[in-house]
Amino acid sequence: MADPNHAPDPSRPSPVRGTSRRSFLRTTVLAGGALAAPAVLSGCGTTAGRSSPAGASSLAPAVLSSQPDAGQGETLRVGLIGCGGRGTGAAGQALKADSKAVLVAMADVFPEQIETALKSLTQDPAIADRVQVPPERRFVGLDAYQRLIESGVDVVLQAAPPGFRPQHVRAAVEAGKHQFVEKPVATDVAGVRSVLESVRMAREKNLAWVAGFCWRYDRARREFYRRIHDGAIGDIRAIYATYYTGPVKPMPPPSARPPGMGDVEWQIRNWYNFVWLSGDGLVEQACHSVDKILWAMRDVPPARAVATGGRQTPNHEGNIYDHMHVVYEWSNGVRAFLGQRQIAGCFNQNSDFLMGSRGEGVIDGWRAVYIKGENRWRFTGPNNDMYQQEHDELFASIRRGEPINDGEWQVQSTWVALMGRMAAYTGQEITWEMIQNSQERLVPDPLSWDMKLPVAPMAIPGQTKFV
Missing domain, CATH: 3.40.50.720 (NAD(P)-binding Rossmann-like Domain)
Structure with missing residues (x-):
């Protein structure tokens, strides 16, 4: 049966037929x-x-x-x-x-x-x-x-x-x-x-x-998570998600900045490398993995998160990490482990592994989507764009x-990604209540083209404070 919130009902007249x-x-x-x-x-x-x-x-x-x-x-x-x-x-x-x-x-x-x-x-x-x-x-x-x-x-x-x-x-x-x-x-x-x-x-x-x-909006993953929610792998015990890839938009050295180019233009032209513009690799890219974790958990947010992370490769004037590992924990003891990395020359993977009491669900990157265990299944139908x-x-x-x-689940997935980033940046355990009540504000307001905009220092776990 079609989803009434998303699929058109051909039996209903179009609201626009015969109208101005x-x-x-x-x-x-x-x-x-x-x-x-x-x-x-x-x-x-x-x-x-x-x-x-x-x-x-x-x-x-x-x-x-x-x-x-x-x-x-x-x-x-x-x-x-x-x-x-x-x-x-x-x-x-x-x-x-x-x-x-x-x-x-x-x-x-x-x-x-x-x-x-x-x-x-x-x-x-x-x-x-x-x-x-x-x-x-x-x-x-x-x-x-x-x-x-x-x-x-x-x-x-x-x-x-x-x-x-x-x-x-x-x-x-x-x-x-x-x-x-x-x-x-x-x-x-x-x-x-x-x-x-x-x-x-x-x-x-x-x-x-x-x-x-x-x-x-992917057909294979919609069917996969429907089966997960219907109990195909039993109760979820743990989730492991990966977002290992290369650099997205490497930061050029200061010498590459054209004479006369202001701070705001320079940072926007290299937006991925500044936390206030991109949110960091976890928030801007691996948020997809966060979103799939929440999808598996029926959009119930975790109770707390701890994380590690840092910067391995030179970033010149930028201030984002190039790797993080976050452990999200729910009140029922389920944990999700998210590994995120953007470093050249390393193993790449973008997959999801859901471990349950009766089997395992696997999203093998862009390739296979399947379930192992008592209710074996593999998506074989034509997929969509x-x-x-x-x-x-x-x-x-x-x-x-x-x-x-x-909007509401999109907001929540972003919020949980910020929760993971804050746990990595501060080195502290961050609870759902803490992130909801945080006073963090990174985006300059007001923002003008010619203003001076110093780059905030790279976060240091144990020294960077929770706000």
Whole structure:
């Protein structure tokens, strides 16, 4: 049976057939009762009252052919914030998800990013005619996101560096826009709190919010976790997850900085290497592994975390670790072990091993997904493009007037990633209550192009304090 929160119901009339554009968009924003009341992220975490995330607790398989009929509905005007590789990919997927979607605006701090993305998108014959971004709707600068939101778009794709995410998603929600929101949602606890408020505002306004935690939109993993939740391996005893890979965006030496380039520009151009912009490798990349751990645990957050980590390879002016190992523990004694590393020339792996009382569940990277033990199983069906699926379900939900809202579990997965990073940086045991009450604030506010922005020192366990 299709997941009612994500798959279109072909027996229901389209909310846009026979309506004007203004009426259609008003319907998608104001329709009441389509989603459950928001959950409260507190204590050990409850999932009661949440709309089921794609493939999460209810795990009913979603219909994978969800593109609405091109004859139904009005044009959906799409705006892209953050025109790097991930943003460019998201824009292409959005246009392929809905034949009435048109990319009409783009925003980035740097103009060359917009031009590179436009060149890539217009070379795809499947979508080129719906890339309609004239020069006056190519917004550049730190305030480019706001000008894009005010330009008349209906759907915003959020793909800027995550340090900017809280500010960007809040502006979009306040303006009544549907959103695709890349992971993670923030790089500090203050940002996570802000995004949680935005998520709840989006729910109140009945706005779509699809998370960039793409594995929850993967067919094989949806079926895998459905079986896990149905007891295929019995009670989960432990989880081991790996995110071992090479450097993502190595920091250039100070000598590579062009004369006259200010601190803010230099750091944004090398955003991955600064905690306030990327959140570190655990928060920015291995958050996928954190999210899958939480998926296995039915989105109940851990009670505490301890971790080790540090910097093995030179990072020049950057201040992120290149390896961490986190142990998350739940109140029932279950532990999850997460290894994260971004060092060249090392063993690489991105896998998940779930150990239960009656068997073991294995996600072997991008390859096999299977269960060993009493209930042997291996996924053998055709898989889907999970990146495309995110947008297929986003636009289909908007069309039928029942917008998806993944926001609360997306926030929680980011929060748990921050919990692990803070345990590694401080060398302390960090509890769920501690991370929820943390006063950590890393993102400069206000931020201006010409301001001096000294780089915070690299964290030292045992010396760096919990805030």
